[in-house]
Amino acid sequence: MAIIKTIDSLTGFLSRRKITIQCHNYPDADTIGSGFALWQYFSDHGIDVRLVYGGSHKIAKSNLRMFVDKLHIPIEHVEDGYRTDGLLITVDCQYLSSNIIHIEADEVLMIDHHRQGENIDRIRELDIECHSCIKEHYGSCASVVYQLFQKSRYSMSLEVSTALYYGLYMDTNEFSEVRHPADREARDELVFDDRIFMLLKNSNLSAEELKQAGASLQNFDSKGQLAVIESVQCDPNVLGMIADMMIRVENINTAIVFNRLNRDDYNPEQSDIYKFSVRTCVGEIRANELAELIAAPMVDSVRIGGGGGHRLKAGGMVNVGLFEKYLREQGSYETFNEYLYRVFEEYSSIARIIYSDSYDFDDLVRYAEKYEETQYVMGYVCSTEIAEEGRPLLIRGTAGDVREKVSPELYIMVSCRGEVVTVSRSEFLQRYRDCEGPLNMVDFSEYDEPRIVIDQSGRKFYLKNRLHCCTFRKPQYVWVVPIEKLGTPVKLVDSKWASSDFRFGNITDYLVINEKQHSEISIVDSVRFSAIYKKV
Numbered sequence: 364m365a366i367i368k369t370i371d372s373l374t375g376f377l378s379r380r381k382i383t384i385q386c387h388n389y390p391d392a393d394t395i396g397s398g399f400a401l402w403q404y405f406s407d408h409g410i411d412v413r414l415v416y417g418g419s420h421k422i423a424k425s426n427l428r429m430f431v432d433k434l435h436i437p438i439e440h441v442e443d444g445y446r447t448d449g450l451l452i453t454v455d456c457q458y459l460s461s462n463i464i465h466i467e468a469d470e471v472l473m474i475d476h477h478r479q480g481e482n483i484d485r486i487r488e489l490d491i492e493c494h495s496c497i498k499e500h501y502g503s504c505a506s507v508v509y510q511l512f513q514k515s516r517y518s519m520s521l522e523v524s525t526a527l528y529y530g531l532y533m534d535t536n537e538f539s540e541v542r543h544p545a546d547r548e549a550r551d552e553l554v555f556d557d558r559i560f561m562l563l564k565n566s567n568l569s570a571e572e573l574k575q576a577g578a579s580l581q582n583f584d585s586k587g588q589l590a591v592i593e594s595v596q597c598d599p600n601v602l603g604m605i606a607d608m609m610i611r612v613e614n615i616n617t618a619i620v621f622n623r624l625n626r627d628d629y630n631p632e633q634s635d636i637y638k639f640s641v642r643t644c645v646g647e648i649r650a651n652e653l654a655e656l657i658a659a660p661m662v663d664s665v666r667i668g669g670g671g672g673h674r675l676k677a678g679g680m681v682n683v684g685l686f687e688k689y690l691r692e693q694g695s696y697e698t699f700n701e702y703l704y705r706v707f708e709e710y711s712s713i714a715r716i717i718y719s720d721s722y723d724f725d726d727l728v729r730y731a732e733k734y735e736e737t738q739y740v741m742g743y744v745c746s747t748e749i750a751e752e753g754r755p756l757l758i759r760g761t762a763g764d765v766r767e768k769v770s771p772e773l774y775i776m777v778s779c780r781g782e783v784v785t786v787s788r789s790e791f792l793q794r795y796r797d798c799e800g801p802l803n804m805v806d807f808s809e810y811d812e813p814r815i816v817i818d819q820s821g822r823k824f825y826l827k828n829r830l831h832c833c834t835f836r837k838p839q840y841v842w843v844v845p846i847e848k849l850g851t852p853v854k855l856v857d858s859k860w861a862s863s864d865f866r867f868g869n870i871t872d873y874l875v876i877n878e879k880q881h882s883e884i885s886i887v888d889s890v891r892f893s894a895i896y897k898k899v
Contacts, residue, residue, distance in 0.1 A: 364487055364488060364489075364490075365486055365487050365488070365489050365490070365492070365493045366487075366493070367483070367487070367493045367494070367495050368494045368495070369494075369495055369496065370472070370494050370495070370496050371510075371511070372511065372514040372515050373401075373404065373511050373512075373514075373517075374515050376405075376450060376472065377405075377408050377410070379405075379449055379450045380410065380411060380449060381410070381411045381412075381447070381448060381450070382410055382412045382413075382449055382451075382452060383413050383415060383449065383450070383451050383452070383468075384398045384401050384402055384405075384412060384414045384415070384452045384454055385398075385415055385416065385417075385452065385454065385456070385463060386398045386414070386415070386416040386438065386454055386455065386456070387416065387453075387455055387456035387460075387462045387463050388417055388418025388420075388462055388463055388464065389418055389420055389462075389598075389599040390416050390422055390427065391427070391455075391534070391600055391603075392427065392430060392530045392532075392533035392534070393455050393503050393504050393505055393530040393531070393533060393534035394416075394454055394455035394456065394504065394530075395422075395427065395430060395431065395436060395438060396430070396505055396527050396529055396530030397474070397503075397504040397505050397507070397526075397527065397530055398414050398454045399414065399434065399436045399437075399523065399526045400505075400512070400519070400523045400526055400527050401452060401454060401474070401508060402414040402436075402437065403519075403520065403522075403523050404512070404515075404517055404523075407517075413439065413447075414436070414437055414438045414439065415438070415440070415445065416438060416439075416440060416441070416463075417440065417442070417443065417445070417463065417464030417466075418463075418464060419624070420598065420599060421440050422438070422440075423598050424569075424572070424601070425566055425567075425568065425569035425572065426566045426568075427600070429562065429566050430529065430563055433559050433563070434522050434526055434559070435522070436526070441464070443465075445464070445466055446466060446467040446468075447466055447467070447468050449468075449470075450468070450470045450472060451466055451468035451470065451471050451472070452471075452472045452474060453472070453473050453474070453475070454474050454475070455475055455476070455477075455504035456473075456475060456477070457473045457479065457480070457482055457483075457495075457497070458471045458473055458482065458486055458493070459485050459486055460480060460482045460669070460671065461658075461668070461670070461671070461680065462669065462678075468491065469492065470492040470493075470494075471486075471491060471492070471493045471494070472493075472494040472495070472496075473493070473494070473495040473496070473497060474496050474497075474507055474511070475495075475496075475497045475498075475504060476497070476498050476499065476500075476501040476502070476504050476506070476507055477497075477499065477651065478499050478651055478671065478673065479497060479499070480655070480671055496511060498510075498545070501543050501545055501546060502531070502534060502535040502542065502543060502546040502673075503530055503531045503534035503546065504530065504534070505526075505528070505530035505534065505549060506543070506545045506546045506548075506549045507545075508527060509527055509545070509548070509549040509552075509553065510545050510548075513823075521554060522556070524553045524554045525553075525554075525555040525556045525559055525560060527549065527553055528549075528550075528553040528554075528560065529560060529563055531546065531549050531550060531553070532560075532564070534676075536607065536675070536676075538550055542761075543761070544759035544760060544761065547759060547764065548759060567604070568604070572597065572598065575594070575595050575596075575597040575601055576597075576604060576605050576608070578595045579592055579593075579594035579595050579597070579605050579620070580592065580605065580608070582594070584700065585615060586704055588614060588615055588616045588617060589616075589617045589618070589619070589707050590609045590612065590615045590617070590618045590619070591618075591619050591700055591703050591704065592605060592606075592609065592618070592619075592621075593620075593622060593623075593699075593700060594620055594621065594622040595622065596622060596624075597622065599624075599638050599640075599678075602620045602621065602622065602639065602640035602678070603620075603640040603642070603678065605618075605620045606618040606619070606620040606640045606641065606642040607642055609642065610642045610643065610644045616643060616645040616648070617641070617643040617644075617645070617648055617650075617653070617707065618642045619640070619653075619657075619703050619707075620639065621637050621638060621639035621640070621699065621703070622637070622638060623635055623637055623638075623699075624636050624637075624638055634682050634684030635683040635684075636668070636680045636681060636682055636683060637680065637681040637683060638678070638679075638680050639654070639657065639670075639678060639679055639680070639681070639703075640676075640677075641653050641657075641672070641677045641678060641679075642675065642676055643674075643675055644675065646856045646865050647711075647716050647854055647856060647865060648710070648711070649865075650673070650674060650675055650676055650677035651670075651671050651672040651673050651674065651677040653677065653710055654670030654671055654677035654678060654679045655670045655679075656670075656706055657670055657679060657681065657703065657706050658670040658679050658680070660689045662685045662688050662689045662692070663688075665685065666685075667681050667682055667685040667686050667689055668680050668681035668682055668685070668686075681699070686702075690702075713851075713852065714851060714852040714853055714854045714867070714868075715849060715851050715852070715853050716853075716854045716856065716865075717854070717855050717856070717874075718856045719856065719857050719882050719884050722884075724876070724881045727842075727874065728842055728844075728876075730844045730845070730848040730849065731876070732842070732843055732898060733840060733841070733842060733878070733899045734840070734841050734842075734843045734875075734896040734897060734898055734899060735838050735839070735840055735841075735896065735897055735898075735899050736835070736838070736839040736840070736841060736895060736896055737895055737896065737897055739834055739835065739839070739895055740798060740800050740801065740802050740832050740833070741776055741777065741778055741795070741802070741832070741833055741834065742776065742777040742778075742802050742826070742831065742833070743774055743775065743776045743777070743795070743830060743831055743833050744774070744775050744826065744829050744831060745773070745774055745775075745788075746767070746769045746770060746771075746773040746774065746775060747769055747770070747771050748829065749769070749775075749818075749824050749829065750769045750818045750822070750824075751769060752769050752771070753768060753769060753770075754768065754769040755767075755768055755769075755818060756768065756818050757818070758775065758783060758785065760782060760783035760784070761782055761783070765785060767785055769818075771788065772787055772788045772789075773785060773787070773788070774786050774787070774788055774791045775826070776791075776795075776833075777826055777830060791833075793836070794835065794837075795833045795834065795836060796833060796835075796836050797833055798832050798833055801832070802830060802832050839877075839878075840899065841875050841876060841877055841878055841896070842875075842876040842878060843873050843875055843876075843892075843896065844874040844876070845873055846868045846870055846871070846872050846874060846886075847870050847871065852868055852870060853867070853868035853872075853874065853886065854866070854867055854868075855867075855868060855874075855884065855885070866885075867886070868886040869888075871888070871889050872886050872887065872888050872889065872892075873886070873887045873888075873889070873892050875892075875896070
């Protein structure tokens, strides 16, 4: 049984003789750029490396062909059955997931920014050595690779830096979705070839692809805030571009674009497939969850397809033969278009939505009981322990960047979930006290260890190893609502930070509301709840 080991540096793999780096099928700029950067890193260390991808379609989109050509990216298309006799690195994808061809390997490293799926359980059943660096909250895989390079102290060439910059640019919708500190750091620090970047930026559509997008938009259909389009035949990457256009339409916040790939174009030995792309721009809906739900039905103990991605962008495929068999078993005569609307309606009704600044507190408190928050350990450091007094600081946190100056009066605090805030010395002494700890870094690591502080001389400080432990001076009282009493799961949208995402609360979780500030509401799982709270 495989144990998946988490890594934060690449130096441990420099002893390998051969490495295959695998991009996902229908490669985009992020997987190509990230794969190329890793190829160059290992090549520079004298390792025999191949950069490959599979699937029925070779790279055809105009900007991607130019990307490969201008930066001399040695990416190869391989057929099913390819096997590596060394380390396999999946980049912008995960081993055994539905968006890559299967490559047999005895050792695997997954570098990705998408949510882990059922493939993880199947990996654990294998007799292989497996490592991972999966950062679900990053906007691009390029940011994951950049952080790994930082930890490995790798000096990138201009070509590699340009490749990562373009991958980040494309996967974050031209930087409009850059929110995580690691994405902001990569955007601000990567040096790029301006001439090549401008060419790529302005070559996103060929004339033929523009015609295909225009013809597809004629099939526009919507119900409520969801738009569904069946596109004409086109490169699968064009589906995402059409969906990006759709969510810019007034009153449309979610778009699904699909087309049917004929078996002659895809694989003559298998069924046709529906290839689909999902986009959303609201916090109540996650594109990756919707994509997974579209492909979730089972036929003969096999899923009808595969789907995934991240919060705002996702995609997948559905086997037409399995889909039609599923409909027959359900006694349904739906078209795929109608099926998508039904899945969206089911997804939208799965959970109760609570906005932290506008929910009905009186309604929730009917189910609530009062609890005291026991010793809750946080981390802190006085800014003068990091840099000289007067130095300008750029503090990168999940809620945004904060600029401060080093002072004995400036304290930096980090919660166990990695949230970084600044407080004055007087406020710290009034509200908090030192404690023994330990600081639970489990959630902190999940949201990514480099909660970093950068001063303008370019020095970086990783806070994790510099923190002291503290807790509240006075008891903190909260109202607690077992979500089970609400009869449905919860999606909590944190309006305080104008969040474009939600936190999901399952039936076994708890809503915890600050006694004095009702807008401070959070979701706590049962294990953490029993460790932190006691009934008054």
